[in-house]
Amino acid sequence: MNTIRALTGVVIKELYRRKDFYVLFVLTAVITVAAGSMRFFQDPNIVRYMKDLCMLLIWVSALLITIATAARQIPAERESRTIFPLLAKPVTRGQVILGKFFGCWLASGIVLVVFYVFFAIVTGSREQYWPVADYFQALVLQWIMLGIVTAMTLLGSIVFAAPSSTVTILFIVVAGILFLGRHLNTVALHNAEPLRGLIYTIYFIIPHLELFDVRERLVNDWGLVSWLDCGLAALYAAAYTGLFLLLTWLAFRRKSLT
Amino acid sequence: MKKPSPGWLLALLLTVCFTLATLFVPRAAWWNGVPRAADWNKSQSQSDNVFKLLLGEGRRLFGIEMFVMADSYFHSGYYPSVFDQQETEKDVAAPAYGKTGDSDSTSDDFLGPPPDWIAALDRQFVPNRHTHLDSGGPLGHMKSSEVQEILPWLKLATDMNPQYIKAYRVGGYWLRRLHKLAEARDFLFEGLHNNPGNIELLFDLGWLYEKDFQDTDRARNVWMAGLRCWGGAQSANDQSNPEAQLAYEETAMNLADLEQDQGNWPQAIKYLEMVKKVSPNPDTVQKQIDEVEKKVTTGK
Numbered sequence: 018m019n020t021i022r023a024l025t026g027v028v029i030k031e032l033y034r035r036k037d038f039y040v041l042f043v044l045t046a047v048i049t050v051a052a053g054s055m056r057f058f059q060d061p062n063i064v065r066y067m068k069d070l071c072m073l074l075i076w077v078s079a080l081l082i083t084i085a086t087a088a089r090q091i092p093a094e095r096e097s098r099t100i101f102p103l104l105a106k107p108v109t110r111g112q113v114i115l116g117k118f119f120g121c122w123l124a125s126g127i128v129l130v131v132f133y134v135f136f137a138i139v140t141g142s143r144e145q146y147w148p149v150a151d152y153f154q155a156l157v158l159q160w161i162m163l164g165i166v167t168a169m170t171l172l173g174s175i176v177f178a179a180p181s182s183t184v185t186i187l188f189i190v191v192a193g194i195l196f197l198g199r200h201l202n203t204v205a206l207h208n209a210e211p212l213r214g215l216i217y218t219i220y221f222i223i224p225h226l227e228l229f230d231v232r233e234r235l236v237n238d239w240g241l242v243s244w245l246d247c248g249l250a251a252l253y254a255a256a257y258t259g260l261f262l263l264l265t266w267l268a269f270r271r272k273s274l275t
Numbered sequence: 276m277k278k279p280s281p282g283w284l285l286a287l288l289l290t291v292c293f294t295l296a297t298l299f300v301p302r303a304a305w306w307n308g309v310p311r312a313a314d315w316n317k318s319q320s321q322s323d324n325v326f327k328l329l330l331g332e333g334r335r336l337f338g339i340e341m342f343v344m345a346d347s348y349f350h351s352g353y354y355p356s357v358f359d360q361q362e363t364e365k366d367v368a369a370p371a372y373g374k375t376g377d378s379d380s381t382s383d384d385f386l387g388p389p390p391d392w393i394a395a396l397d398r399q400f401v402p403n404r405h406t407h408l409d410s411g412g413p414l415g416h417m418k419s420s421e422v423q424e425i426l427p428w429l430k431l432a433t434d435m436n437p438q439y440i441k442a443y444r445v446g447g448y449w450l451r452r453l454h455k456l457a458e459a460r461d462f463l464f465e466g467l468h469n470n471p472g473n474i475e476l477l478f479d480l481g482w483l484y485e486k487d488f489q490d491t492d493r494a495r496n497v498w499m500a501g502l503r504c505w506g507g508a509q510s511a512n513d514q515s516n517p518e519a520q521l522a523y524e525e526t527a528m529n530l531a532d533l534e535q536d537q538g539n540w541p542q543a544i545k546y547l548e549m550v551k552k553v554s555p556n557p558d559t560v561q562k563q564i565d566e567v568e569k570k571v572t573t574g575k
Contacts, residue, residue, distance in 0.1 A: 036281065036284055040284060040288065043288060044288070044291070047291075047292050047295065048295065051295055051296070055427075057426050057427045057430050058423075058426050058430070058450060058455055058458040058462070059455070059458060060423050060426065060455070062423060063423050063424055063426060063427060064424070065348060065424040066424070066427045066428070158400075199393075199394070199397050200356065200358040202390055202391060202393075202394060203358045203359070204358065206390075220393070221393070225393055225397065227397065228393075228396060228397055228400055229400070230400065230401075231400050231401075233352035233401055233402050234352070234400070234401065234402060236352065237348075237351035237352040237402060237412075237413065238351070238412065238413065238414065239351065239352070239402055239413045239414070240413070240414055242399055242400055243399060246396065246399040246400070249396060250396065250400070253396075
């Protein structure tokens with residue numbers, strides 16, 4: 018446990034040494050504040066367009082930071098050859114995977130907290146309304162989703178040749194799932210066999226990351242999602258995260274490091 | 276590859292900020308102040324240029340998308356995607372065209388029953404009921420003033436496509452409902468600046484003057500201008516447009532009512548004759564004409 022905690026700490030330190038987070042946060046803040054400074058028809062209470070824009074930027078930034086951070090963990094250790102002294106200590110490859118995973122996941126959680134605090138301050142100051150529980154639920158769901166993405170990216174970093182290709186492929190896959198995932202069953206129904214069966218299979222195999230996207234509810238003040246449903250979604254995410262971590266370990270276990 | 280230094284990154288960030296500021300500041304200035312008539316030409320051409328510069332004539336296609344966003348906000352996000360059955364009539368526009376309720380709306384239950392457990396779970400995390408912002412929104416206790424949230428999208432729709440008459444009319448209607456009379460008038464003026472002599476916009480403007488500003492004389496003048504423009508070359512397309520025909524009919528009918536109120540019977544008959552020509556129920560209009568003629572002969 019201490020080994021995993023130590024590896025996790027290293028990844029978190031790496032997050033605040035790198036510039037990715039600062040650049041994306043400043044960009045998000047600048048664009049949100051610029052959008053918020055606009056007035057439509059002399060009405061200072063119009064706020065949802067700004068919330069919508071800010072949440073979109075938070076989602077894009079969090080995905081970029083998470084994928085970019087997770088994709089370079091193991092390749093960077095191999096490239097700089099620090100993986101050898103690491104594995105020479107009583108550290109197993111499984112612990113390396115878990116340490117890297119928890120590090121990246123916690124780092125993405127820290128990023129989310131900063132982004133959501135900014136979001137709450139900007140929107141709360143504009144509409145004088147503070148649905149803290151809604152923000153907390155949205156944050157937790159997004160963080161759970163980022164757990165799946167982190168595990169997927171770690172697997173990609175073992176399978177693909179370079180971190181750049183891992184980042185590109187993972188970003189396309191994640192964006193594809195977020196945009197099309199919930200509609201694949203509808204698309205399947207409009208096709209004949211065997212294409213219908215194939216699309217349905219993909220629909221049931223892919224991790225439905227869009228389940229954790231409550232932006233529409235948050236922006237349009239729909240109130241809280243039932244915590245029971247959140248729990249079911251968390252179990253669903255845990256199953257996929259575990260599966261991807263297991264696959265990562267299986268791929269990394271026999272992988273040559275030279 | 277050599278890593279860029281933090282100084283370079285900061286310089287890049289400042290450049291991005293400066294570029295965004297040059298883009299947003301003129302627009303913010305335009306939106307912050309009600310434009311004076313003298314400024315319309317100048318400001319409109321400036322805002323036109325921003326979108327023209329970025330998107331060219333293709334920006335007009337985005338006008339419809341912006342209008343769809345307004346309708347989506349009106350439904351608090353409960354809205355069919357490209358994969359679902361589309362709305363035939365936009366609910367956000369219905370009240371502006373005098374339609375009440377949404378019996379013909381396809382967005383009531385476009386989802387249908389969930390086909391599988393993933394879809395069933397998914398629906399707990401997205402907007403999942405058909406509601407309207409003007410009737411309480413999803414939680415049922417919102418003030419009707421929440422409708423203001425659709426306004427940015429209507430403004431953007433007209434910025435993208437200045438010939439999008441429906442967006443001006445719907446925007447004008449909701450601004451009136453929100454008691455933003457000056458803003459509604461300016462928005463319709465903007466529409467008329469971009470679409471001179473448009474009968475639908477002139478009808479709405481006259482209605483605004485009569486019902487909200489209680490300025491009957493100005494309403495009459497605006498409606499008369501609408502009728503004069505109807506015969507002009509620029510309204511050739513309007514005459515085949517059912518919404519423009521309806522606006523023409525209602526303009527003539529309102530003028531007939533105004534003239535009857537003031538006892539100008541011959542003028543009232545003239546306007547009723549205009550209504551009769553385009554009305555789907557000419558017999559009913561003829562009855563009205565007969566009644567007015569009877570009043571003329573009896574001298575009442």
